[in-house]
Amino acid sequence: GVLSGRPADLAGRRLVISAGGTREAIDPVRFIGNRSSGLQGYALARTAVARGAEVTLVAANVALPDPAGVKVVRVTSALELRDAVLEAVEDADAVVMAAAVADFRPSARSGSKIKKTADEPDAIHLVKNPDILAELGERRRAGLKPYPRVIAGFAAETDDVLANGRAKLTRKGCDLLVVNQVGDDLAFGTPDNAAVVLLAEGEQVDIPRGPKEALADVVWDLVAARLA
Numbered sequence: 001g002v003l004s005g006r007p008a009d010l011a012g013r014r015l016v017i018s019a020g021g022t023r024e025a026i027d028p029v030r031f032i033g034n035r036s037s038g039l040q041g042y043a044l045a046r047t048a049v050a051r052g053a054e055v056t057l058v059a060a061n062v063a064l065p066d067p068a069g070v071k072v073v074r075v076t077s078a079l080e081l082r083d084a085v086l087e088a089v090e091d092a093d094a095v096v097m098a099a100a101v102a103d104f105r106p107s108a109r110s111g112s113k114i115k116k117t118a119d120e121p122d123a124i125h126l127v128k129n130p131d132i133l134a135e136l137g138e139r140r141r142a143g144l145k146p147y148p149r150v151i152a153g154f155a156a157e158t159d160d161v162l163a164n165g166r167a168k169l170t171r172k173g174c175d176l177l178v179v180n181q182v183g184d185d186l187a188f189g190t191p192d193n194a195a196v197v198l199l200a201e202g203e204q205v206d207i208p209r210g211p212k213e214a215l216a217d218v219v220w221d222l223v224a225a226r227l228a
C-alpha cells in the first residue's frame with residue numbers, strides 16, 4: 001500500500017496529533033464551527049504509525065474512521081480539546097496541532113433552544129478561547145510540565161502567507177509551523193495540500209502540491225530530526 005516502505009524512524013516515539021475543527025455551542029442544537037475536515041491530521045496519524053510511532057489522535061468533530069493502531073480521543077469544543085491535549089502530552093515526545101481551534105466561543109450557552117421572535121435577535125457575545133499551541137510553547141519556555149520536547153503547529157493564511165506565518169511561529173514559541181494558503185478551493189476537504197514549513201531557526205521547507213501523506217512525511221522527517 002501507499003504507507004509501506006517507510007523507515008521505522010519514529011519507533012518508540014510517543015506523538016500527539018490534534019485534528020478536525022472545534023465546535024462552540026450556542027444552544028443545544030447550534031454551534032459555531034469551521035471547515036476543517038480532519039484529513040491532514042488523520043494523514044499525520046497514519047504516516048506516524050507507519051513509521052513506528054505510538055500515536056494519540058485528539059479528534060474534534062471529524063467524520064472519519066479511527067485509523068488502525070491509533071488511540072483516538074474525541075472532543076467537541078476548544079476547552080475539551082485543550083484538556084485532552086494537555087493530558088495526552090504528559091508522556092509524549094512531540095505534539096502536532098493540526099486542529100482548527102475556534103478562537104472565540106459564546107460567553108454563555110443557552111440551556112434551551114433559542115426561539116425565533118418577531119424582533120431582531122440578540123447578538124451572540126463571544127469570549128476568547130485559550131491558545132493551546134501558545135500555551136504549550138509557554139510551558140516549555142517556563143519549564144512547566146506537561147509539555148513535549150517538540151511542538152509543531154499549522155496555520156491557514158489567506159494573505160501575506162509567509163510574513164504572517166513567521167510572526168505566528170515566533171508568537172507561539174513552536175519549533176515548526178506548517179503554513180497553508182487557503183481560499184475557496186484550496187486545502188479544506190481536499191486530498192491534496194501544498195505548504196511551506198517554517199522552522200524556528202529561520203529556515204523554510206517548501207512542500208509542493210501533493211497528497212496530505214506527503215506533507216505529513218515531511219513534518220515527521222523534521223520532527224524525527226529534532227528528537228534525534
Ligand code: CTP
Binds near residue numbers: 099101133134153154
Ligand atoms: N491554535 C491553538 N489554540 C487556539 C487557536 C489556534 O492551539 N485557540 C493552534 C492551531 O491548532 C494551529 C495554530 O495554533 O496549530 C495556528 O492557528 P491559527 O488559527 O492559524 O492562529 P491564530 O493564532 O489563532 O491566529 P489567526 O486565527 O488570527 O490567524
Ligand code: CA
Binds near residue numbers: 101102103
Ligand atoms: Ca485562529
